[in-house]
Amino acid sequence: MAALSFSQDANGLIPAIAQDYQTGEILMLAYINEESFSLTLETGYATYWSRSRNQLWKKGDTSGHLQIVKEILVDCDKDAVIFKIDQLGGTACHTGKRSCFYRKVDNGELIEYR
Amino acid sequence: MAALSFSQDANGLIPAIAQDYQTGEILMLAYINEESFSLTLETGYATYWSRSRNQLWKKGDTSGHLQIVKEILVDCDKDAVIFKIDQLGGTACHTGKRSCFYRKVDNGELIEYR
Numbered sequence: 001m002a003a004l005s006f007s008q009d010a011n012g013l014i015p016a017i018a019q020d021y022q023t024g025e026i027l028m029l030a031y032i033n034e035e036s037f038s039l040t041l042e043t044g045y046a047t048y049w050s051r052s053r054n055q056l057w058k059k060g061d062t063s064g065h066l067q068i069v070k071e072i073l074v075d076c077d078k079d080a081v082i083f084k085i086d087q088l089g090g091t092a093c094h095t096g097k098r099s100c101f102y103r104k105v106d107n108g109e110l111i112e113y114r
Numbered sequence: 115m116a117a118l119s120f121s122q123d124a125n126g127l128i129p130a131i132a133q134d135y136q137t138g139e140i141l142m143l144a145y146i147n148e149e150s151f152s153l154t155l156e157t158g159y160a161t162y163w164s165r166s167r168n169q170l171w172k173k174g175d176t177s178g179h180l181q182i183v184k185e186i187l188v189d190c191d192k193d194a195v196i197f198k199i200d201q202l203g204g205t206a207c208h209t210g211k212r213s214c215f216y217r218k219v220d221n222g223e224l225i226e227y228r
Contacts, residue, residue: 023138024137071219073215073218074219074224075143076207094190101187101194101196
């Protein structure tokens with residue numbers, strides 16, 4: 001299997017960026033460990049490790065907003081990945097927004113721009 | 115100043131995704147702490163924290179491949195950001211590739227695709 005660098009420095013976690021496979025929009029950033037990466041490869045659905053719940057997190061398992069993984073890109077150090085996904089239900093963020101990145105810095109302050 | 119969640123859980127670091135402001139291509143992922151974020155806001159150039167060198171890292175300071183920050187997006191938990199950038203010199207990766215994400219998973223193995 002594709003060997004990533006799951007260093008124990010960060011509890012075996014590396015960041016995974018979920019990006020819309022058609023538009024390039026970044027929808028969220030979460031973390032994966034080796035087990036969640038294996039499950040993502042096996043099932044074709046983005047599966048992360050929830051740092052708050054300390055457990056495997058098949059994204060959308062309760063909401064139905066599953067993420068179908070179309071392609072996985074890996075960076076030079078093998079310690080970050082991009083999941084190119086098809087976001088079912090259209091919504092990635094728990095706030096109901098399409099993307100978790102719905103705020104921007106404006107004159108040093110955070111504002112919602114979408 | 116825009117207050118991000120620089121938790122001490124991860125040595126005060128959060129991930130910053132550098133994304134081409136025009137095409138949406140993801141060029142790299144690195145980390146920022148509060149000081150590097152402040153410097154990014156002040157100077158307009160992407161400044162990270164190098165985990166390997168354990169010091170501030172103004173991207174491109176030696177190579178000339180500076181990143182002009184056009185916009186900064188912040189996620190729902192305020193613990194991840196996107197730097198929408200103009201990549202000077204066209205190259206973000208230390209390998210000489212435009213993007214650090216030049217490999218993909220193909221049948222379970224890593225291959226270079228660009």
